[in-house]
Amino acid sequence: MASRGPSRPASWSRLDDVLVVTRCADLRGLPPPDAASPYRVEPLDMSDPADVTRWLTVLNAAFGRRWGPAEHRRALLCHPVVRIRHTVAAVAPDGTVAGVASVGVFRADEEVGLGHYLCVLPAAQGSGVGRLLLRHRYRLLADEGIRVAESQTHLSRRRSLLLHFEHGFVPKYRHDPWNSPDPSPRALRWTARARLWALHRAWVRGSATGGAPARPAARTDADTDR
Ligand SMILES: CC(C)(COP(=O)(O)OP(=O)(O)OC[C@H]1O[C@@H](n2cnc3c(N)ncnc32)[C@H](O)[C@@H]1OP(=O)(O)O)[C@@H](O)C(=O)NCCC(=O)NCCS
Structure with missing residues (x-):
């Protein structure tokens, strides 16, 4: 750290x-991802060591961390609060993974979605990758019938x-039992x-x-x- x-x-x-x-009361209102973006969004397979390495490369660069597979496992595969449903990558035309994002549902209430680990390589920040991934991940949830989603973070x-x-996410003042303690x-x-x-x-x-x-x-x- x-x-x-x-x-x-x-x-x-x-x-x-x-x-x-923060909480979005209806994911169906989300605009679609930018179709003109040069980045394409692809699923990452978090049981594939090569994709785990891609995820770790972006996360470590974006957050200034030195995580390895053990931390990946704790943060994504066996997280106590969220059950991850999708992890996606934004891939540049040259094949570089520029950003990654996950989304899932709260383990304590699977009707409520949760965005998890949105991060973009520092060199690619400010070019719309974060917005592209954010829209993409919540639309994956909306397509599965999840209407409400939250994001947990720090100021x-x-x-x-x-x-x-x-x-459309607004501050949530009173946290629920499904939120992280x-x-x-x-x-x-x-x-x-x-x-x-x-x-x-x-x-x-x-x-x-x-x-x-x-x-x-x-x-x-x-x-x-x-
Ligand atoms: C937060 C993060 C994912 C945003 O991704 P991004 O690709 O940089 O964001 P986008 O390019 O899609 O820009 C979205 C908005 O962020 C702001 N923004 C982006 N880059 C910015 C910069 N360099 N300076 C100031 N504002 C900036 C702008 O408001 C922009 O909106 P605009 O396009 O209307 O100007 C990225 O900065 C990141 O990985 N940060 C470190 C990890 C992190 O904090 N993750 C979130 C944990 S909850």
């Missing part, structure tokens, strides 16, 4: 450990949060949820005026590993 660095205030580190959840993952807002102190949990709402309000204002969303008092996602 990447070092958090000596100069970071402790309070920020702890706030970034708090789980935040520091601002870019992912904004992408989810753009696709969060042992953070209560005050931190409330603070994180208040900031999530503030980010969403700023995004709504920005999208209503056609401008960029106002930047909340949160760090960017560049300097953290989760």
